[in-house]
Amino acid sequence: MYGFQAAPITSRFAGLSGLRVFQSVIMLQRFPTNPILTTKSIAPSQPGWVVECVLNPGVFQFEGKTWLLLRVAERPVQKEGMVSLPILREDGVIEILEFNLNDPHLNLSDARMVGYKDKTYLSTISHLRLVCSEDGICFKEPDHFPTRIFGHGALETFGIEDSRVSYFEGTYHLTYTQVSENGVGVGLMRTQNWKDFSREGMILPPHNKDCALFEERIGGRYYCLHRPSGIALGGNYIWIASSNDLIHWGRHACILKTREGWWDSARIGAGAAPIKTPKGWLEIYHGADAHHRYCLGAVLLDLEDPSRVIARSHDPLFEPVAGYEKTGFFGNVVFTNGHLTDGDKVTMYYGASDEVICGATFSVEEVLAGLL
Numbered sequence: 001m002y003g004f005q006a007a008p009i010t011s012r013f014a015g016l017s018g019l020r021v022f023q024s025v026i027m028l029q030r031f032p033t034n035p036i037l038t039t040k041s042i043a044p045s046q047p048g049w050v051v052e053c054v055l056n057p058g059v060f061q062f063e064g065k066t067w068l069l070l071r072v073a074e075r076p077v078q079k080e081g082m083v084s085l086p087i088l089r090e091d092g093v094i095e096i097l098e099f100n101l102n103d104p105h106l107n108l109s110d111a112r113m114v115g116y117k118d119k120t121y122l123s124t125i126s127h128l129r130l131v132c133s134e135d136g137i138c139f140k141e142p143d144h145f146p147t148r149i150f151g152h153g154a155l156e157t158f159g160i161e162d163s164r165v166s167y168f169e170g171t172y173h174l175t176y177t178q179v180s181e182n183g184v185g186v187g188l189m190r191t192q193n194w195k196d197f198s199r200e201g202m203i204l205p206p207h208n209k210d211c212a213l214f215e216e217r218i219g220g221r222y223y224c225l226h227r228p229s230g231i232a233l234g235g236n237y238i239w240i241a242s243s244n245d246l247i248h249w250g251r252h253a254c255i256l257k258t259r260e261g262w263w264d265s266a267r268i269g270a271g272a273a274p275i276k277t278p279k280g281w282l283e284i285y286h287g288a289d290a291h292h293r294y295c296l297g298a299v300l301l302d303l304e305d306p307s308r309v310i311a312r313s314h315d316p317l318f319e320p321v322a323g324y325e326k327t328g329f330f331g332n333v334v335f336t337n338g339h340l341t342d343g344d345k346v347t348m349y350y351g352a353s354d355e356v357i358c359g360a361t362f363s364v365e366e367v368l369a370g371l372l
Contacts, residue, residue, distance in 0.1 A: 029361050029362070039051045051072055051073070059272065059338030065134060081101050083123075085123055130194070136359070152199065160179070160187065164337045187200070188200040210226060212226075216276070219304070224243070226240075235257065236268060255308075263293070263319075266288045272336065274301065285297055295317075295334065298317055311372055324356050325358075328353025329353060333352060345362075345364075346362050348361065
């Protein structure tokens, strides 16, 4: 439980453009079996490789089961005195780059990155992996589906990451992060049966990620939340855009910014598809501070004009406090981009410490009561 006072906040944000910022009393119940998946649960895709991270699953229901579309980050087993990393060439061949740990041009200050001279690489390469469950807790890779989705082409040579799955109009839509030396952008895949996929390519160019599709049209148009990154000017804010075809996006607007000195001061980004409620579109988003501590908060958007923010949570709804959330490949992180709704109950799956998959449940009404 994360208890916060239900009274309105008196703060520098009170009354800002009509936006309400309130504290709340929210109950988020972690699965008692957390973590439900670890790096030991998933086999590497290549002989002689090791899975370093299992994180940030997209979530959906299919054939009466709960499915997770995991991000699996892996690399070759490391040799003594060396650091090695894989990249996917445009022709689909894996190339292994190796560097001597004593090389003065090597920068390993961030576990997620390898810097060498004037270039930056990822320390691992990610692909997407399907697992399913009868009970939403015990997951395994199915036998009758292709379970591994790898990067493809020049825009995915450093891997594909953090897929969000939105289901509408009889189709599953996968937005995901495409990573290459060209930059970080948003890709789109579509499927109806999870065996045949159409790859639509990059729909939002670099630098962009954290794209969540609304699961119905609003005023005849599709909408998405996304996170372009500002360089020098601007910042890591949440934007909204609309489209007639899910490929070409326009009418972009910045709707949510970071808050200096707060838990979401450094960067923010959308979670899964917004949840439609009678009071507005409820979005659970992530925020990080200057120390790279990731928490979750909530924002409520207008039903007819989702570019209008009605309310935003003051304190985090969910924080990294459990041991498996505080310590890992990249600690002090809780990050979600997938959930299932059943009336008032939301079952949220999340990545913790960039290393394990966990679950929690919460009440939509409780979150709304804390916001309004």
